[in-house]
Amino acid sequence: MQTVQEKLIRNKLGLLNLAQELNNVSRACRVMGYSRDTFYRYKEAAEEGGVEALLDQNRRGPNPKNRVDDRTEAAILAMALEQPTWGQVRVSNELLKQGVIVSATGVRSVWMRNGLQTMKHRLSALEKKVAAEGGVLTEAQIVALERKREEQEAHGEIETHHPGYLGSQDTFYVGTIKGVGRIYQQTFIDTYSKVAQAKLYTTKTPITAADLLNDRVLPLFESEGMGLLRVLTDRGTEYCGNAESHEYQLFLALMDIDHTRTKAKSPQTNGICERFHKTILQEFYQVAFRKRLYRALDEIQADLDVWIESYNKERPHSGKHCDGRTPWQTLLDGRSVWKQKVDSLNELAG
Numbered sequence: 523m524q525t526v527q528e529k530l531i532r533n534k535l536g537l538l539n540l541a542q543e544l545n546n547v548s549r550a551c552r553v554m555g556y557s558r559d560t561f562y563r564y565k566e567a568a569e570e571g572g573v574e575a576l577l578d579q580n581r582r583g584p585n586p587k588n589r590v591d592d593r594t595e596a597a598i599l600a601m602a603l604e605q606p607t608w609g610q611v612r613v614s615n616e617l618l619k620q621g622v623i624v625s626a627t628g629v630r631s632v633w634m635r636n637g638l639q640t641m642k643h644r645l646s647a648l649e650k651k652v653a654a655e656g657g658v659l660t661e662a663q664i665v666a667l668e669r670k671r672e673e674q675e676a677h678g679e680i681e682t683h684h685p686g687y688l689g690s691q692d693t694f695y696v697g698t699i700k701g702v703g704r705i706y707q708q709t710f711i712d713t714y715s716k717v718a719q720a721k722l723y724t725t726k727t728p729i730t731a732a733d734l735l736n737d738r739v740l741p742l743f744e745s746e747g748m749g750l751l752r753v754l755t756d757r758g759t760e761y762c763g764n765a766e767s768h769e770y771q772l773f774l775a776l777m778d779i780d781h782t783r784t785k786a787k788s789p790q791t792n793g794i795c796e797r798f799h800k801t802i803l804q805e806f807y808q809v810a811f812r813k814r815l816y817r818a819l820d821e822i823q824a825d826l827d828v829w830i831e832s833y834n835k836e837r838p839h840s841g842k843h844c845d846g847r848t849p850w851q852t853l854l855d856g857r858s859v860w861k862q863k864v865d866s867l868n869e870l871a872g
Contacts, residue, residue: 534564590628597622598632603651606644682713682843684859685852686743688782689713689753691734692795693726693760696807702819707802707826708734709795713754715853716839717742718798720830722823728770731760735773746853748860752780802829 533554541550541561551561590598597620601613608616610629617624633639638647682688689712696705706726710719719738723730735750743749753774755761762783765771774781806829816822835850844852 535568537561538565538568590624590632594622594624594628595632598624598629599636599638602633602636602638602644603648606648607641684863685712685715685717685746685856686748686750686860687714687752689739689750690794691731691753691755691761692799693731693758694795694799694802696722696822697811699816699822701817705819705822706730709798710734710739710753711794711798712849712853713794714843715856716794716844716849717834717853718830718849720802720826722819722826724819726758726760728760728763728768731755731770732773735777735779740777746857748857750777750779752782754782754784756784805829 537550537554537556538561540554541547544550547558547561551558589595594617597617598613601608601617605613605616610626610633613629614624614626617629630639633644638644689710691708691710694707694709696707698704703724706723708721708723708730711717719734719742721730721734721738723733735753740750761770761781762768763771765775771781806826810816810822810825810829814821814825833849835848837848838844838846839849839852840846843856847855
């Protein structure tokens, strides 16, 4: 992406080149929307100093005298990480209680200068600081970071660091077939590698939701020496219920898998599964049901397994962590990150 300065230089050079091509300064100025005086100023600058001389020299630089002193700036930055959810007015007021006098505008100026202008920026800075330096978070910081993570996941912004860090699970209604009845697909996608697993059922229940993880997902990770830490679902009844009697909730507890739910009344926010469902509908189901007359669920499942195998191991993916690799290769390459995490946890436990 071009910077503002690069765009300005391009426009100025364009004016000079157009005038030379047309051999008419007045006409070039009319076309480009510049005055003749401006043209000759640019021409003189380019002849004397080259392209660099076309940089905008008229913009005033910042005046250091208007900045707050180092002590005040340090206090503002410290509070930005200590209370990342506070606005500039509250920070100004709280600092005043500590004897640090700075206006709300002054607070924002410091934030802008250090890339902390929004709550999202301040929370990200806090996460980086904790990752780099460690330390114990305050209750307010923990609440703020957890809320940020939930909001990101609820709106499709997935934070994922290695295979098995977070899996996305959803139910997809395939359709109704004579002699079989309603068909539902339980879908799981590893948000890091984009490796997918899918299994068909004739019911949509907590048992079927748990069965996909038990029959397909966990064995896949175990075969590669990894596990599943957390799963993201919508708030459907197959995923949410009384923790003491809900089969899916009980299974997650038994397997020590954390559970995150999408934003209430917005099931579409489990975006990674939604995108996959669109792909599998267009590329598998709409094609398969036109090529063959299925009479049993096992027949559809067999063809689905073949398509899933191809999706995982043959089809390059342009996702954030895949970068053109297949999902399966991305998962294999991510095993080292998983191992590093496990080794670090073992060291801490030891």
